Amino acid sequence: MKRAIPVLVLTAVGLVPLWRYEPSTAASDDQVSAPARTVTPAPSASSSGGSGSSALVIEGSVVNTEKGHVQVEVTFEGDAISSVRMLQQPDHPQTTAAVPRLVEETLQAQSADIDTVSGATITSEGYKESLQAALDARDA
């Protein structure tokens, strides 16, 4: 456990940048509260049980960021972190988007019934050949 606490602190502090995603010069404004963590030994719900190992659940310090309070709960299996859960997170739209979940797909070429086209700034030359020109002509 003596090894676990520094790991926890590093983990909690390490997560803070995720909520402060926007590069900012205001870093010095952030304050980390006095370590008020609690240590709660708990029976392991997820361990396979045979070895008698138990999980250790630790609540991290409350960290004040410019987006609001952040507090994590870390579960250890032995010395390894088995899960990290948010206990407090800022009520800010950027919070949920801070770790973007991106979908990867293959590029497709299609033609479809559309009202308008979004594309990079269309020059007059480009416009003549563009789909938007066709759409404008169709409805003119």
Place this chain on the structure above:
Amino acid sequence: MRRVEQVMGFPVSLRVDDERVPGAAVAAVFAWLHEADARFSPFRPDSEVCRLDRGETGPGEVSADLAEILALCEEYRVATGGAFDVRLPGRGLDPCAVVKGWSVQRAADLLRSAGVERFCLNAGGDVVTAGGPWRVGIRHPERADRICAVLDITDAAVATSACYERGAHILDARTGLPATGLLSVTIVAPTLTEADTTATAAFALGEEGVAWASARPGCEVFAVDSARRVLRTQRVPLAA
């Protein structure tokens, strides 16, 4: 009704589906865009932007509109860690990337405040809609006659940044070199001010710009990287 006019060097097309179309509001849209071009173009020596750049106007004397534009430029410069910058070394002040989205959004606001409920305003590939759903195609980055996705857009804006039309004209200000990590990036956002500037800034950032843009509040992303992979947010409103 539909009206197409060349403004700021690109075609602007407006489609209004309301039964009663306020002609004065439509005229005001195009008049405002011409005014914005005259006032904020870096290519017109008598524009407010050029006069500020030459020092003929003091920083304290800029108009409220130009101050708003410059504040947006600074906001995005900071947010991109300097990749997006309208003041590149050796070049004049060029706030085009913000002016376009900002001025077209204001044009759309003129229509809304005149009571127009269902319109689609497309300015050189950047789109603001009211009502909907509108089916907005995303141009295929390598084929001008094809699209690579269709979005269902209601009361929102769509902007795409890419280098297929004007060559590698977007620079990563951190290096001064053309941004090459993405073939195109499309942003859906509540306003075109946000969508257009975020698209340009994400393109300047390159590959890391996809995650950066998807973390911006209210922004959904559809990007094509240089390996022709599509990277998109889960909630980008793809049409069925």
